[in-house]
Amino acid sequence: MKVITLKKGPVDTDKIFKVITLLAATYVLVIIALIVFELVSGSFPVWEEEGLSFLTGSDWNAVEGRESFGALPYIFGTLVTSGLAMVIGVPISIGIAMFLSEIAPKFIRTPLSFVIELLAAVPSVIYGLWGLFVFRVYFKDWIEAPLYNMFGDSIWFFSGTPFGLDIFTASVILAIMIIPTISSISREIMLAVPNSQREAAYMLGATKWEVFKMAVIPYSKSGLIGASILGLGRAVGETMAVTMLIGNATGPAAFPQSLFKAGQTMSSIIANEFNEASPAGLHIHALIGIGLVLFITAIGINIIAHLLVARVLKAHEGAVQA
Amino acid sequence: MITTEQRAEFRKRFRYNVNQRLITDKIVKIIVFACVIVAIIPLGSILFEVFKNGSAALSIEFLTQIPGAIGTGEGGIGPAIQGTLLIIGMSSLIGVPIGVLSGIFLSEFGDNRFGKTIRFFNDVMAEFPSIVIGIFAFLLIVLVLGNFSIWAGTFALSIIMLPIIARTTEESLKLVPITYREAGFALGIKRWAVITRIIISSAKSGMITGIMLAVARIGGETAPLIMTILGSSQFFAGFNGPMDALPLRIWRLSLLPYESAQAQGWGAALVLILIVLSINVGVRFLFLRNRGKASFWHPRREQKWQR
Numbered sequence: 001m002k003v004i005t006l007k008k009g010p011v012d013t014d015k016i017f018k019v020i021t022l023l024a025a026t027y028v029l030v031i032i033a034l035i036v037f038e039l040v041s042g043s044f045p046v047w048e049e050e051g052l053s054f055l056t057g058s059d060w061n062a063v064e065g066r067e068s069f070g071a072l073p074y075i076f077g078t079l080v081t082s083g084l085a086m087v088i089g090v091p092i093s094i095g096i097a098m099f100l101s102e103i104a105p106k107f108i109r110t111p112l113s114f115v116i117e118l119l120a121a122v123p124s125v126i127y128g129l130w131g132l133f134v135f136r137v138y139f140k141d142w143i144e145a146p147l148y149n150m151f152g153d154s155i156w157f158f159s160g161t162p163f164g165l166d167i168f169t170a171s172v173i174l175a176i177m178i179i180p181t182i183s184s185i186s187r188e189i190m191l192a193v194p195n196s197q198r199e200a201a202y203m204l205g206a207t208k209w210e211v212f213k214m215a216v217i218p219y220s221k222s223g224l225i226g227a228s229i230l231g232l233g234r235a236v237g238e239t240m241a242v243t244m245l246i247g248n249a250t251g252p253a254a255f256p257q258s259l260f261k262a263g264q265t266m267s268s269i270i271a272n273e274f275n276e277a278s279p280a281g282l283h284i285h286a287l288i289g290i291g292l293v294l295f296i297t298a299i300g301i302n303i304i305a306h307l308l309v310a311r312v313l314k315a316h317e318g319a320v321q322a
Numbered sequence: 323m324i325t326t327e328q329r330a331e332f333r334k335r336f337r338y339n340v341n342q343r344l345i346t347d348k349i350v351k352i353i354v355f356a357c358v359i360v361a362i363i364p365l366g367s368i369l370f371e372v373f374k375n376g377s378a379a380l381s382i383e384f385l386t387q388i389p390g391a392i393g394t395g396e397g398g399i400g401p402a403i404q405g406t407l408l409i410i411g412m413s414s415l416i417g418v419p420i421g422v423l424s425g426i427f428l429s430e431f432g433d434n435r436f437g438k439t440i441r442f443f444n445d446v447m448a449e450f451p452s453i454v455i456g457i458f459a460f461l462l463i464v465l466v467l468g469n470f471s472i473w474a475g476t477f478a479l480s481i482i483m484l485p486i487i488a489r490t491t492e493e494s495l496k497l498v499p500i501t502y503r504e505a506g507f508a509l510g511i512k513r514w515a516v517i518t519r520i521i522i523s524s525a526k527s528g529m530i531t532g533i534m535l536a537v538a539r540i541g542g543e544t545a546p547l548i549m550t551i552l553g554s555s556q557f558f559a560g561f562n563g564p565m566d567a568l569p570l571r572i573w574r575l576s577l578l579p580y581e582s583a584q585a586q587g588w589g590a591a592l593v594l595i596l597i598v599l600s601i602n603v604g605v606r607f608l609f610l611r612n613r614g615k616a617s618f619w620h621p622r623r624e625q626k627w628q629r
Contacts (some may be wrong), residue, residue: 017514018431024423025432025440028488031481032443035454038461095357103351112358114606119365121602123542125569126591129576130368133584176364183361207347230449237451239545240569244576267453267545274457274549279465291457298454302446 035295043289046282054289060251062273062283069286071266071293073254078265078297080256081167081242082235085174089235090228093179097186102212113187120180128244131173136164136245144168144260160260165247168259173241178231185230189223189312190216226308233301236267237294243268266294369595376592379585385593389555389571395582399590401557402571406597408558409475409551409567410541417480418487418533425491425529430517432492441492444485455481456546464550470564475551479543483536490532494525534605538598544569568594 046054050069057070100113144162151158160166197215206214217224247262254264264272270287277283324332383398390397428441459478464470498521506516522529547553552564553574568590575587 014513017517018427021423021427021431024420025427025437025488027420027424028440028443028447028484031484032447034462035458038458039454042457042461092357092360095354096361099354099358103354115365116358116361118599118602119361121538121598122365122368123544123569123594123598125542125544125572126368126372126595129572129587129591130364130371132576133588134367134371135364176361179361207343209347209350210343212350233449237449237453239451239453240573244573267451270453270457271545271548274460275552288457288461291454294451295454298449298451299446302449306442306445 039288039292039295043285043292046285046289049282050286054286055293058252058255060254062277062281064281067282069282069289071286071290073249073252073256074264074266074269074290075293076256077167077246077254077263078236078267078294081171081174081246081263081265082232084167084171085178085235086228086232088172089175089178089231090182092175093182093228093231094186094224096179096183097190098212098216100183100187101190102208102216113184116180116183118180119176120184124177124238124240125244127173127177127241131169131241131245135173136169139169139172140164148260156257157259160258162260163247165245165262166260167246167256167263170242170246170263170265173245174235174238177238177241178235181234182227182231185227185309186220186224189220189227189309192223192313193219220312222308223312226305226312229301229305229308233298233305236301237298239267239271243271248272266290266297270294372588372591372595375585375588376590376595379589380592384586384589388557389586392578393580393583395580395586399566399568399571399586399593401555401566402568402590403593404558405472405551405565405567406541406569406594409472409479409547409565410537412472412476413479413483413540414533414537416476417483417536420480421484421487421533421536422491422529424484424488425495426517426522428488428492429495430513441489444488447481447485448489450482451545452478452482452543453545453548456549459546460549467562469562470550470552472551472561472563472565475547475565475567478546478550479540482543482546483540486536486539487532490535491525491529494528494532495521497528498524531605534601538601538605541598541601542569542594544573568597 046069049067050057054069054071055075056072057068058072059068059070060073061068096116100109100116104112140162144164144166147158148160148162153159193216197219198211201211201215242265246264246268248268249262249264250269254262256263270291273283274287277287381398385398385403386400387396387398388401389399424440424444428437428444431437432440455478459474459481463474463477467473502520502524503516506520507513511519547567547570551567551570553570554564554566558565572587572590572594575583575590578584
């Protein structure tokens with residue numbers, strides 16, 4: 001009888017394989033660390049020059065010799081546009097998620113969620129093109145002009161000229177763009193609510209809306225908040241559609257004073273001015289500084305959102321296993 | 323004792339209460355349905371307008387020529403199409419292997435604290451502002467090499483696709499039944515061979531879906547290309563020079579005040595949306611078809627939050 005002996009090779013191939021995959025996995029950490037380092041060192045001159053007034057000032061002058069940079073209007077612009085987008089987009093998205101998880105008949109749930117997700121597949125620049133040449137025209141005539149005629153004199157945020165290239169249009173386009181993100185995650189979170197919760201409410205004679213209000217919402221609240229914050233993260237970082245629709249004001253004029261005035265966000269000013277800025281001057285460092293602020297905002301938002309969403313789904317898994 | 327009048331009163335209140343609640347329920351259902359319609363209208367309008375305005379601009383010449391002089395409406399988007407395909411291919415060459423390998427790490431060796439950290443940062447990176455990645459590539463490559471180049475654009479886009487691929491790979495590997503692994507180990511096959519030969523080949527369709535969705539995503543990216551490949555009106559002339567891409571071309575054309583430029587913009591948008599949507603729809607159809615009817619509509623992304 002022949003005895004088979006396993007010959008041990010000179011190298012442990014398993015170990016090598018593990019190390020290779022480990023290196024690939026570590027790559028993402030290296031990239032994040034490098035991004036932080038490059039952004040900090042790239043924007044260093046502007047912090048040195050302007051100090052904290054870079055965050056609180058509103059001047060924006062790239063002319064050599066009179067250079068002065070303040071990012072406050074753009075920070076505000078980002079906050080206002082994405083805040084408005086949330087106000088418009090979150091209720092609609094949660095409504096869609098409710099329809100898809102509770103109300104819609106079974107056979108249209110999957111095709112419909114596929115259609116909603118196609119909204120996320122449309123490239124941002126095409127939203128911009130559509131917004132610029134199609135949506136803006138209708139929006140200006142049917143929504144902005146009536147609002148202006150009714151409230152233009154009395155309420156300050158409806159003042160200005162309803163031209164279509166303004167904060168309001170940009171926010172509505174942003175709202176459309178974050179709908180698929182928020183609604184698909186919200187739907188998953190609602191589906192994660194155990195059916196026993198719903199059945200208990202039905203047993204008390206609740207209608208569908210009452211079941212939703214009494215059983216689904218309390219159970220999935222923090223997950224829904226997390227989903228909305230993920231949408232906010234997307235809105236904050238969104239560049240092209242906003243750049244094409246917000247009107248691109250600079251300096252103190254970019255302060256969001258009215259819905260019907262041109263504004264500017266952090267990402268749109270980078271997209272607009274990055275190629276014009278000469279690498280020698282302070283201008284490009286100021287834009288990189290804005291990039292750093294945007295980075296910190298976005299990463300903070302994303303981390304909070306992921307922790308919230310993960311908590312709900314983990315609690316759900318635990319409930320199933322128990 | 324409850325009198326007959328009281329009983330009638332209770333009955334009336336009860337009926338009133340039920341009616342009220344049923345009406346509220348109806349109203350809510352209508353509102354919620356309206357939400358869905360509100361979301362579908364923009365999608366329909368975008369597709370309709372892009373096809374209507376874009377098909378008017380299409381011609382062989384438009385697809386193959388370099389752009390003509392500004393405002394004349396002549397020429398085409400040949401370099402943009404070439405650039406988009408080139409840059410998608412090159413980013414995939416970098417992004418796919420690294421993404422797949424880190425996905426393997428997360429699924430096979432990632433059941434610990436380090437794995438959790440990597441998973442978390444991949445999730446965070448997947449939703450990251452792409453323009454910041456553009457600045458990063460500009461600082462790291464354009465400034466160092468001294469000119470706008472395809473390399474920089476490739477680097478930026480590969481970073482964007484990496485986390486998407488890593489997470490989808492991880493999820494599809496985790497779906498492979500444990501018995502497959504056990505069968506492999508029982509035959510005395512080494513772990514790396516079990517992973518690469520058995521597990522990957524049974525998780526192939528999920529992985530390809532993830533890769534194609536990542537490709538579709540970077541195909542439409544514009545912001546990071548502004549500060550990396552810059553845009554040009556010439557065909558490919560070396561990896562060290564600037565290059566054009568469809569999203570960039572659409573943006574530049576939309577800023578021009580000429581009717582003819584807008585028409586060309588719509589034409590370019592049609593080409594781009596055809597590339598992106600055909601990848602998106604095609605991949606779901608081709609690779610998820612075999613998993614039962616329901617999964618045709620469900621991409622692997624569905625599982626994203628469940629682990």
